[in-house]
Amino acid sequence: YCFCKKEAQPDNEESPGIAEQKRDPCRFLTQEQVTARFAEGLIPVIRQRIPNQGSTTFVDHVYGEITVENTQLDDQVLLKSDGFPTYNFANVVDDHLMEITHVIRGQEYLSSTPKYNLLYQAFGWQIPEYVHLPLILREDGAKLSKRAGDPSFEDLVQMGFLPEAIVNYVALLGWNPGDEREIFTMEELIEAFDIERINKSSAAFSLEKLTWLNGEHIRRLDPQKFHELALKYYPEGVRHLDLEKISRLIQIRIERFTEIPTMVKFLYELPDYDAALFENPKSKSTLQSSREILQEVIPLLESMQEWTNESLFTALKDFAAAHGYKIGTAMWPIRTALSGQFASPGGATELADLLGKDETLRRLKIGLAKLQP
RNA sequence: GCCCCCAUGGUCUAGUGGUUAGGACACAGCCCUUUCAAGGCUAUAACUCGAGUUCGAGUCUCGAUGGGGGCACCA
DSSP, X not given: OBOOOOOOOOOSSOOHHHHHTSSOTTTTOOHHHHHHHHHXXXXXXXXXXXXXXXXXXXXXXXXXXXXXXXXXXXXXXXXXXXXXXXXXHHHHXXXXXXXXXXXXXXXXXXXXXXXHHHHHHHHTOOOXXXXXXXXXXXXXXXXXXXXXXXXXXXXXXXXXXXXXXXXXXXXXXXXXXXXXXXXXXXXXXXXXXXXXXXXXXXXXXXXXXXXXHHHHHHHHSOHHHHHHHHGGGSOGGGTTSOHHHHHHHHHTTOSSXXXXXXXXXXXXXXXXXXXXXXOBGGGTBOHHHHHHHHHHHHHHHHTOSOOSHHHHHHHHHHXXXXXXXXXXXXXXXXXXXXXOSSSOSSOHHHHHHHHXXXXXXXXXXXXXXXXXX
């Protein structure tokens, strides 16, 4: 029993209260003294008496042998004055009752594990095996915590990450398979994972690398599966188009599902772009070449019977060859006029196929108009 | 303040006494290419410091420094 007053919360700065509280002043109260205090109407807590000497040692599967001097341990409260057990006490009892054999938890519990063990010993219970895991830090080195606004697993899913990619990434934080593989399916991870290869130092969480890994997982997705997952990200404006075709085009280009809406926006809303976009040194495109090409290509496309990616590509390739253009030079103004963007998911003919003949011709004419002197 | 843990490029890591210190992300360049991605190639970049032990230390020992965590009638 301990009848001491509740200690005031330790001050933020120096907190001498901690050191002084190690040993409970009430630990040697006699039966009479206890009875007397009850008679005064005092309400006690129950503390565990920790030996004043010796040390407590245990072996962790990751960190090896850990020893803490008993003098470092508080006479910890087991039952609070309201009669409820403390977390630590309840935890030990609960784990024992549930016949827990292995405790796997964060490294922050490493130095308090001895006091759990002392409790197990006091009850004569079997001490479980311990596996303490290195902590995950933020990139600035601070501890990752939801209170500080760091994302949870669910948040990451919300942000467009695949659960298996998140698990894959986190597994790599403090563990490696011993070879140079990094990308794992759940099954492969289960197969390869081994507690023995967990390392001891904490790791910084890199959203950048998770993003890359997520992209790898997305690309490896079965196209049909990808399409199903992508479906809910497609905005209303794009739903009249062939969504499966769009899915095939964007699967290899996105790293997060949340990129989809902005990536496909141009399909239903042609951006207001500048004619300068038609100039591109890499494809040897100039304003003039672009104008000439659009002028000739529009009637050519108007006469097309079969409107598919393949037929369009063949026709345009022949067109380029006939006029002495590089394919890139011929395609650039078309792609640009169709997307209104410097970059797009899919090339000229893929976009034409997707948009359909009418919309393609409409956009090409808009582009040509921008190029008229 | 006391105690515990950790320490290889900016980040994640391989490495268990002898290596040109390997890989990945990011960055830069090149190739490929109907744009962008993806893919391929190349480049830049690391053993925290100081003493030992040893013929020889990233690797073993000790110390320092740095970082993280824990020290509640909270869970």
